[in-house]
Amino acid sequence: MHDERNRCQSCTMPLRFDKNRPISSIYCSFCHDGTCFVDQTLTLQDMKRKIRKLLSERKVSRFVKLYLIVRLSTLKRWRTR
Incomplete structure (x- = not known):
């Protein structure tokens, strides 16, 4: 299974492809603006x-x-508590 830390926890995009993402973010810049x-x-x-x-x-x-x-439903943003 893929390492979840390397994928956006909202859309599953591999984070290495997002050049605008803050380094510590678990979300891509298309899903999250940092705030x-x-x-x-x-x-x-x-x-x-x-x-x-x-x-x-x-x-x-x-x-x-x-x-x-x-897999979307298993990501942090969509996971039910």
Whole structure:
């Protein structure tokens, strides 16, 4: 399994690809501006739709797409307490 510290805890993006992310942040700069979430009204279902669309545009295999969508609910932002 991938090291969770290396992925955005909101969208699963590998943090190494985000050149604008503060070093200590667990979120990418697309999801978090350093103070708060960029879209505070975004729900887990909204994020799933957003990720599906992005991955489809990038022609990612359906298995990878499914894996990443399922993993979203395990990330810090979406994990139920």
